Amino acid sequence: MELTRRRFIRIGGAAAGAAAVGSGLATRWWGLDGDAVADPGTDGDRVVPTFCELCFWKCGVLAHVRDGRVTKLTGNPKHPLSRGRLCPRGTGGAGLLYDPDRLKRPMIRREKRGEAVFEEVGWAAALDYTAEKLMKIKEKYGPEAVALYSHGYGGSWFKHLLKAYGSDAIAAPSYAQCRGPREVGWQLTFGAGVGSPEQLDIENSRVLTLIGSHLGENMHNTQVQELAAALDRGAQLVVVDPRFSTAAGKARYWLPIKPGTDIALLLAWMHVIVRDGLHDRAYLDKYAIGLDKLAKHLTDKTPEWAWTETGIPAGTIVETARFIAGGRPASLVHPGRRVVWYGDDTQRTRAIAILNALLGSYARRGGIYVPSQMQLPTYPYAKYGHEPRVPPDSPKDRAYPLADETLASGLCMASIPGTAAYDIKGWLVYGTNLLMAMPQPEKVKEAIQALDFIAVVDVLPAEIAGWADVVLPESTYLERCDEVDNPPYKVPFAAVRQPVVEPMHDSKPGWWIAREIAHRIGLADYFPWKDSLEYAMHRVHSAGISCETMKSDGVVVGKAQPTTIEDGLEPTFATPSGRIELFSQRLADAGFDPMPGYTPPEEPPAGHFRLLFGRSPVHTFGRTTNNRFLGEVASENEVWVNADAAKEQGVAGGDKVVLVNQDGARSQPIRVKATERIRPDCVYMVHGFGHDAKGLKFARNRGADDARLVTRIKVDPIMGGTGMNVNFVRIERA
Amino acid sequence: MPDAKKRYAMVVDTRGCVACKACVLACKAENAVPDGRTRDWLVEEVRGRFPRLAAENRSERCNHCAGAPCVDACPTGASHVAEGGTVQVTRHKCTGCKACMAACPYDARYVHPDGFVDKCTFCLHRAQYGKLPACVEVCPTACLHFGDLSDPGAEVSRLLRERKWKVNHPETGARPNVYFLV
Numbered sequence: 066m067e068l069t070r071r072r073f074i075r076i077g078g079a080a081a082g083a084a085a086v087g088s089g090l091a092t093r094w095w096g097l098d099g100d101a102v103a104d105p106g107t108d109g110d111r112v113v114p115t116f117c118e119l120c121f122w123k124c125g126v127l128a129h130v131r132d133g134r135v136t137k138l139t140g141n142p143k144h145p146l147s148r149g150r151l152c153p154r155g156t157g158g159a160g161l162l163y164d165p166d167r168l169k170r171p172m173i174r175r176e177k178r179g180e181a182v183f184e185e186v187g188w189a190a191a192l193d194y195t196a197e198k199l200m201k202i203k204e205k206y207g208p209e210a211v212a213l214y215s216h217g218y219g220g221s222w223f224k225h226l227l228k229a230y231g232s233d234a235i236a237a238p239s240y241a242q243c244r245g246p247r248e249v250g251w252q253l254t255f256g257a258g259v260g261s262p263e264q265l266d267i268e269n270s271r272v273l274t275l276i277g278s279h280l281g282e283n284m285h286n287t288q289v290q291e292l293a294a295a296l297d298r299g300a301q302l303v304v305v306d307p308r309f310s311t312a313a314g315k316a317r318y319w320l321p322i323k324p325g326t327d328i329a330l331l332l333a334w335m336h337v338i339v340r341d342g343l344h345d346r347a348y349l350d351k352y353a354i355g356l357d358k359l360a361k362h363l364t365d366k367t368p369e370w371a372w373t374e375t376g377i378p379a380g381t382i383v384e385t386a387r388f389i390a391g392g393r394p395a396s397l398v399h400p401g402r403r404v405v406w407y408g409d410d411t412q413r414t415r416a417i418a419i420l421n422a423l424l425g426s427y428a429r430r431g432g433i434y435v436p437s438q439m440q441l442p443t444y445p446y447a448k449y450g451h452e453p454r455v456p457p458d459s460p461k462d463r464a465y466p467l468a469d470e471t472l473a474s475g476l477c478m479a480s481i482p483g484t485a486a487y488d489i490k491g492w493l494v495y496g497t498n499l500l501m502a503m504p505q506p507e508k509v510k511e512a513i514q515a516l517d518f519i520a521v522v523d524v525l526p527a528e529i530a531g532w533a534d535v536v537l538p539e540s541t542y543l544e545r546c547d548e549v550d551n552p553p554y555k556v557p558f559a560a561v562r563q564p565v566v567e568p569m570h571d572s573k574p575g576w577w578i579a580r581e582i583a584h585r586i587g588l589a590d591y592f593p594w595k596d597s598l599e600y601a602m603h604r605v606h607s608a609g610i611s612c613e614t615m616k617s618d619g620v621v622v623g624k625a626q627p628t629t630i631e632d633g634l635e636p637t638f639a640t641p642s643g644r645i646e647l648f649s650q651r652l653a654d655a656g657f658d659p660m661p662g663y664t665p666p667e668e669p670p671a672g673h674f675r676l677l678f679g680r681s682p683v684h685t686f687g688r689t690t691n692n693r694f695l696g697e698v699a700s701e702n703e704v705w706v707n708a709d710a711a712k713e714q715g716v717a718g719g720d721k722v723v724l725v726n727q728d729g730a731r732s733q734p735i736r737v738k739a740t741e742r743i744r745p746d747c748v749y750m751v752h753g754f755g756h757d758a759k760g761l762k763f764a765r766n767r768g769a770d771d772a773r774l775v776t777r778i779k780v781d782p783i784m785g786g787t788g789m790n791v792n793f794v795r796i797e798r799a
Numbered sequence: 800m801p802d803a804k805k806r807y808a809m810v811v812d813t814r815g816c817v818a819c820k821a822c823v824l825a826c827k828a829e830n831a832v833p834d835g836r837t838r839d840w841l842v843e844e845v846r847g848r849f850p851r852l853a854a855e856n857r858s859e860r861c862n863h864c865a866g867a868p869c870v871d872a873c874p875t876g877a878s879h880v881a882e883g884g885t886v887q888v889t890r891h892k893c894t895g896c897k898a899c900m901a902a903c904p905y906d907a908r909y910v911h912p913d914g915f916v917d918k919c920t921f922c923l924h925r926a927q928y929g930k931l932p933a934c935v936e937v938c939p940t941a942c943l944h945f946g947d948l949s950d951p952g953a954e955v956s957r958l959l960r961e962r963k964w965k966v967n968h969p970e971t972g973a974r975p976n977v978y979f980l981v
Contacts, residue, residue, distance in 0.1 A: 102881070103924065106831070107828065150941070153820050156828060156937060157824050281819065284817075286939050309849075311854070312817075315814065321849070682818070683819070697834070697837070698820045709849075741848055744849070
């Protein structure tokens with residue numbers, strides 16, 4: 066008889082067990098224990114590849130399903146954005162699927178808006194009501210009076226619905242309240258935006274400079290993977306941040322800059338680089354215009370001048386400028402992600418773009434890469450029958466000609482009658498909790514009260530749902546199929562989101578909801594497919610990709626194209642001059658500084674701190690803070706206060722305090738984190754906590770919401786971004 | 800009996816770790832760890848005074864010590880040395896007396912609601928299929944490494960040869976098998 070290992074262990078185990086009576090000693094021998102580690106039984110009897118929706122990076126996920134229940138989610142090794150790994154949020158997706166607080170049935174409002182008193186109704190009643198309201202607005206004001214706010218991949222069906230209906234008023238807070246300025250700053254300089262995923266070859270950088278960008282806490286999976294890989298290969302970080310961020314903890318240089326003075330530092334760095342001839346002259350000669358004008362502009366932006374503004378010693382500015390230039394062209398200055406800070410954000414990100422140009426890092430390995438994209442023919446829809454009016458997303462007396470997306474904040478304000486070119490009368494809100502995502506939530510409420518109609522399509526009863534006339538409960542990403550994902554990236558790829566389990570409760574996928582509305586308002590022709598999987602597979606098939614492979618792998622990766630000059634790419638620039646524009650005639654013509662200038666920030670009033678906020682790796686804004694699984698490791702935020710400043714304020718770590726801003730707006734109680742990790746002139750908190758929606762039974766009253774302290778904004782005159790780091794708070798004991 | 804020679808170890812690269820806690824959550828999902836408990840955890844250590852600061856992030860768990868105090872302390876033999884030198888708990892032999900918890904220098908154990916003491920297993924149920932522990936597999940920074948230190952060609956062996964490392968609480972003499980690259 067062959068003695069297998071398993072059998073041997075069993076025999077051995079029995080013998081050891083007998084000998085162990087009384088002493089327990091024999092079982093300590095290696096390999097002699099009969100009790101193998103119990104299999105926890107979380108491997109799926111089915112494994113379904115799909116992609117994540119816990120944030121907007123859209124990593125490939127393998128969903129394990131056992132007896133009809135999702136047991137765990139792991140990274141899809143074939144997917145270029147996950148490479149087999151996931152961030153904590155993606156790992157916790159089942160916490161959303163099984164959230165007991167989910168919206169379960171359609172509801173129609175029965176009391177005043179905002180009181181969150183609803184009656185559960187059937188789908189037919191909810192959809193009939195929505196259709197009737199949409200038709201009324203169209204009749205009375207025209208279709209452009211309906212706006213769609215959409216954040217999330219299922220929003221594509223509603224965008225299509227709204228365009229077919231006749232409106233282009235489609236926006237997400239992810240633009241004017243987040244990454245908008247950097248897109249414009251980049252376009253003005255390089256003729257292309259930064260994109261998402263950011264087109265940054267962090268993995269191959271030798272020097273990575275972060276301006277307030279907190280990679281690692283801002284947990285976009287592949288980007289953090291690349292950061293770690295770069296560090297492993299010896300890359301060095303320069304981190305500019307008033308707070309000792311996670312990234313700062315790994316940096317060669319941490320520059321604890323005075324908040325709001327980044328442009329001064331950037332200009333001084335460029336001053337040193339140009340003065341000392343450290344820039345990539347051959348690259349600039351070939352690809353850029355305006356170097357002479359820039360050099361002249363920089364003459365008085367000396368390190369000594371910047372020292373007094375930024376608090377960073379002149380010697381350190383010179384040293385870091387040389388260090389950054391020393392890594393070129395694989396020296397990358399990150400454009401950041403949420404960059405709406407001080408209202409001059411397009412100019413700041415343009416300064417970052419120009420600095421990258423001086424380093425010759427655009428279209429270079431270890432710098433900014435030029436992406437490629439899997440080509441997927443669009444679905445052969447009928448043409449939209451109506452040429453809509455331009456969305457009224459700026460005030461009557463203002464325009465933001467360089468904005469390249471519609472402003473969510475602008476559409477919101479246009480809902481307050483008489484303020485914009487025409488009034489917005491109806492809102493469809495898909496997957497975005499505008500009361501926490503937008504600054505000045507009191508104004509958002511005022512806008513909502515002025516509406517004829519507001520419908521919310523969402524998974525959870527966030528604050529915004531409480532203000533809806535009708536609430537349409539959507540299935541989570543694990544229960545539905547959405548549009549195919551084929552973003553511009555390092556390698557071209559296409560990925561599919563597939564239903565992992567049947568929709569729970571009486572929820573419906575977004576495609577179904579949009580199609581049912583379309584059928585009721587005479588737009589059935591625009592939704593000719595049976596379901597979204599048929600739609601997705603039509604696109605996949607017409608691209609010549611095997612639908613079977615797509616379904617079994619969840620992703621198909623195309624052939625890598627050259628993305629940098631080192632790969633053989635010859636870069637082109639879609640700017641007016643066809644070159645990198647260090648000097649921007651477009652900006653000059655629009656009445657703005659053609660090269661970034663510096664304006665000193667306002668000082669905090671006595672006894673006040675500048676309020677800064679950012680992200681936790683475990684959460685995506687407020688949309689994940691009710692996830693009990695994620696809550697196991699991050700269930701409430703803290704306010705970071707410099708240890709000495711806390712002492713001066715008479716508060717200690719763990720104390721509960723209330724933050725009161727310059728306009729008297731008060732936060733919910735929040736615990737103090739007294740720490741050496743932040744300057745004494747500012748405080749910091751993670752965004753997304755402090756829900757007050759009754760339906761969010763886990764997240765409610767945990768931590769504080771920063772949005773209600775953002776009563777003041779500074780609007781970026783170039784593209785309409787709402788600068789939000791312009792509020793000051795004092796600390797009161799709770 | 801080749802398995803008896805194995806010496807499983809984990810090597811944690813503190814330089815890459817961003818303390819995101821994906822390891823904690825992946826472990827919880829993989830091992831169906833009960834609510835309110837975790838088998839691994841993050842330590843974010845910051846030293847110094849503003850603005851001269853240094854930070855270290857460590858993903859920590861049971862050290863599967865070669866001279867495990869928990870095994871010595873266990874009166875029933877539930878805590879024992881198993882394959883690859885790992886320390887495991889036989890659930891049906893555990894009476895929940897917590898002697899092991901008192902003995903553990905790392906506070907790595909908790910009482911499972913079902914009455915036994917539980918902790919990190921190095922995902923031995925996965926190792927038998929050649930799969931890495933769940934925390935190692937998920938880690939977005941790839942800062943966790945798992946393998947057999949008795950194999951000089953293993954990645955963990957190479958890392959300990961080539962990089963500077965330390966262990967937690969070496970003074971206890973427990974000879975831990977979780978190593979931190981610094």
